[in-house]
Amino acid sequence: MNNDALDRLRGMLLGEVVGPADPGYDAARGVYNAMIDKRPAVVARCRGTSDVIGAVRFAREEGLPIAVRGGGHSVAGHGTCDDGMVIDLSLMRGVHVDPVRRTARVQAGALLGDVDRETQVYGLAVPTGQMSETGIAGLTLNGGLGMLLHKYGLTCDNLLSADMVTVAGEVVTASEDSRPELFWALRGGGGNFGVVTSFEFRLHPVGPTMLAGFLAHPAEQAPQVLEFLRDFSATSPAHLSVDALFMRAPEADFVPSEFWGMPLVNLFVRYFGPMEEAWQTVQPLREFGAPLFDGLQPMSYVAVQSMLDAFSPAGNLHYWTSEFLPQLQEKEINAVAAIGADLPSSISIVNVHPFDTAATAVSPDATAFAHRQDSWLIHVIGQWEDTADTDRCRTWVKKAGAALQAFGLGNTYLNTTSEDERTDRVRAFWDGERLARLARVKAAYDPDNVLRFNHNIPPAGKESAR
Template identity: 45%
Template sequence: MTITLTGVDGASRQLTDEAVEALRAGLRGSLLDRPLDPEQEPRPAWNPMHDGRAALTARCSGTADVVDAVRFAREHGLLVAVRGGGHSVSGLSTVSDGLLIDLSAMNGVQVDPLRRLAHVQGGALWGDVDRETQVIGLATPGGVVSDTGVAGLTLGGGYGWLRRRYGLSSDNLVEAQVVCADGTVRTASADSEPDLFWALRGGGGNFGVVTSFTFRLHPVGPIVAFAAPFYPLEDLRQILEGWRDYTATAPDDVTSVVLTITFPAVPGMPEVIHDRRVAIVGGVYAGDPDRGAEVLAPLRELATPLFDMSGPTPFTAVQSGFDAFFPRQTLRSYWKSQYLDSLSDEAIAAIDAAAQDRPAPITLVNTFHMGGALSAVDPESTAFAQRQPPYMVSIDGMWTDPDQDRSIVSWVRSRWDEVRKHGTGAVYLNFTGLDDEPVRAGTDTAFGRNLLRLGQVKAQYDPTNLFQVNNNVTPAS
């Protein structure tokens, strides 16, 4: 008997039962040799638009299992994808008829309070990290949804509520354990495999499977000052103009965003915002909560709020506060992002037009304030190059009806085209959806001058491009 899989070159591969059984026998975890429905997965992919089902799934229990799976893929020339948190908007944690390396069982977090370090396995979610670090009032910059995977967010850069004070998730990475394409285990840090360490911080999953991350921790929480006024969406232009003035002088301790949504009728929330089109101005102060309340106060006065849930808030609650907007395997999603050098009146008009015209209630149009610690890092000191623009806009197409796929994807592209007229042309790769444009166009704009060096590191650690189900970098010739 044989099993058919997709090869790394796109051609079919025939594997014997004996070969598959040899891999299964060596794993401490499990090997599934049939395509699985999402409901059978311990951690299904977040975006149901990308439902590619692997022919083989290696559910790894540790680094040794990952080594075996990578060597097996290399030996047989298989197309391989890696699933950490599985939260890729563009479906990069799925593979059709190939080999899926599933790290969901590897979700341990160990905190060293004296050295202020967190050792995090490659399958952990940010909620796992926050749970352990906040017990002792420490944190590292993570995502804004607790269900997001540590690995994907970090390897792509990693924006969160602490970005202006402490930088990207990848900026706080001090060491990584990586299973490379040849099956060897390497430790990447400033002192060991420095080129690999440089590339991992923003270069995506191009260079191997990261089985362990070590992050620098900072004193944050457990209570932080949090701003969350809900304004009528009709006032968005006024809100963005006032927010632009506020962000021009906001201290680096403040990280804020303007999010637009039709807020669902959530039990326990005031009826005045049920099914109401709103602009939510979110803000976090990474410092003394009392001082933070004063500094964040202007965010609560940009218009007349419909409802205001600002106040001292557990940092873990802030980190999970948007979870309900991003349920796993529920929302079909196609996102596009754009950096802006300024928030001009014309840019505000384009953002407002998109927000007022959203084709589905849960579709979001968001404007992020960047700068601070992000821009203090040289764009070429890590693979993540987009550090100078002070703003980013993300158009997050999200809906539930498959019949709307084509129309909403088209809408996202058209509105993004209007915002791009006022932007830098560069994108954030974690906030992109696969489309009919060449993927290379996105990596070119995201990586800029760093793309050349990334190609050289790729050639060193993965010369045959075994790891290509990602925002792929071509090995330099």
């Protein structure tokens, strides 16, 4: 873009406008996943809704494609593009809590840690993901899985309304009572329909103190650990969340030094019920097998939500996949254990999440999020630091994904899936009828597919979906 155009945009926005010749350009264009290296024509760092309106209108006038970045945590790199405009919402991180109504209004650039810190002032929480540095916007629009899932459902299940700037530069509000079809689509349909600038969430009483930590077992005992987790999860209370994590033990304070670098399968335990019942409730987990170390301890909700941050910091190279498995029987357990025993780098991870209870009690047609079956989400996180390892690590992820698909339900969780030109995992998530409905909403709000840097849904005909 020429300097005159950039100066015109600067005059329109309260926020920052960064072009390729500006000193902060490389920092402004960077995203979480170092595999993604795009060079946008301009980055518009918006400070509010009026900036977003101005940026959208400017991009349309200039014929620029638009990518929208909230937290910048998209492993697929959807928050940036080549030769277009990045609408960067990272300066819009406000969180306003109404403790009486138990709701929170959250700007779209907020990270989960921002939300947690403000809601926990009142002992309340939004069900969100598992890393505090994740952006609330992308997480919500594609679903939102975390430790509160079993009791309170997905993040998108707790969305009450959303303010959105359309590609025409107009502000609309979506809720059950206002533009209900758009509201349906925003809960699982991703960033296809407009630039969401704020979310209103339902809050729940959680914290401020929980019982949480890791129970570590040798990786070779993974089949027994996964079998135990399967059976335990079938009857465990909804306020107890337990995942399995395959990893090499990090050099961290909570890990005894004699285990650093050792292949482990951890039970990641988070209890957020009545604290007087906490130790008794988790005792069966502590008594199973002979844990190498027991890291369970009382800690704040905010601290628990950031426990995994250090394992996947920004700046590493990432390639991910995931698969919903309908069950964990012997064949599935052996396949997952084999993947977890063959991590291609010291910082790669396999996460095994039970997906059930509140998340599956929601009607399949209530939201655009398509998966509402009791199942297990296997999240394969290929992560490395040296570009020389890229082909080997990415090949491992693809091989792991193919092995899981042999047992899977034919769909993935889009927030944990890298783009792959040879497969269409978007259509593996949405069935034909749901995809057609989403395409009609897309046509009503973005008929020219301006917002295509996402898990894209091509627009249908021009009929209204309002």
